[in-house]
Amino acid sequence: MTAAEPTGRVLVVDDDLTVSDVVRRYLERAGHQVALAATGEDALRWIAENEPDLVVLDLMLPGIDGLEVCGRLRERGAVPVVMLTALGEEENRIAGLQLGADDYVTKPFSPRELVLRVNSVLRRAKAPAPPSARRLADGDLRLDASARKATLGGAELSLTGREFDLLEFLMSHPGEAFTRTQLLERVWGWDFGDQSTVTVHVRRLREKIELVPAKPARICTVWGVGYRYDRSV
Template identity: 45%
Template sequence: MTQRRVLVVEDERTIAESIAARLRAEGFTVEIASDGPSAVAQFHAGQPDLVVLDVMLPGFDGLEVCRRIQADRAVPVLMLTARDDETDLLVGLAVGADDYLTKPFSMRELAARVHVLLRRLERAAGAAPPAIRIGGIEINQAERRVRLDGADVHLTPTEFDLLVHLAGRPRTVLPRERLLAEVWGWVDGSGTRTVDSHIKALRRKLGADLIRTVHGVGYALDLPA
């Protein structure tokens, strides 16, 4: 298998080099960018498989970087943020981030998140089941594309995987912990807010009534009447 390429975008040199060293030790090819414009340029030049992206950057911020690279090619983005603020997280997800870590974080946790995101890409590269239709929504798993009433809807890789997971079990209530384990690959159940944020993003893009909340339990995708 070709060695996976990761672009690390972080303006604090010590942090950037620590992340790069850990990921290289995990077997990845790593490049570093320290500001918004150079991040976008290196993304286009290097075509990385995944981007580790800090929010606060000189030039323009990580949210703008994420918006620009996702407009070019859907790629997993692990966003690094100094604040555990739901508004910041929702904005990050809205522009195409798949996952986030709040500073300070352990390099072990970062490496684990990178591996999980890339494993999902590898699974998606295998044989895909047929398209799924839910009312006006068409999910093409082979092309990893979603259309709403005939118009393309841009989903991040994680949003797409979460939608497929719910659509494969319509009307079934799936607990947050189960979704974390089966979609994200997390087993400790500590990231339930991540699930909630991605559900909000799917509702915003595909309709508020698509996914039903079962308070205290989880979520279910409801089929149209």
């Protein structure tokens, strides 16, 4: 790990003690402080008493499952979540993204890849805004890049880190069409990955900023290409 990489307090939630121990060792080697929880109940109790910078969350947990934990985390705020899912759990993965998870890694996974994903999410969450960060406005939709805050009609929007990054990028490039692959590269920083991640995040943004999400006026689908942001005024 380079000195430029962010570090933070990471909670790893997995009932497989072997997996959680391996993940812990790799994350600690990368400079992170790591806590472990084996159940959703334990995770929620720990989070109620602590402020993690990021949660690594297995979706298949005994008792309260990972999807419910993710949903409760989103009710509390925008703490970043990296999901762990089995290779065949596409529906659960999409459900997790719809609940606001920032990233995912499929099992079996490389611990090094997980560390890279954790670092990537933390880097964006902790990155200070550049001096030239602008305040973007489109009618009653306003975005302050330095404060990491977006409002619609004066009311603050509850956005995850990735949702904010995606909205900021699209608003900064009105009228330009981008493929899902381009958005993965420019917003997520991935040169590979599941394009449904972009689709799910676009859907969530539409639910929060569009008057009629099924007929979006701002984030428009460009058939055969991807998406384009159209200013409302």
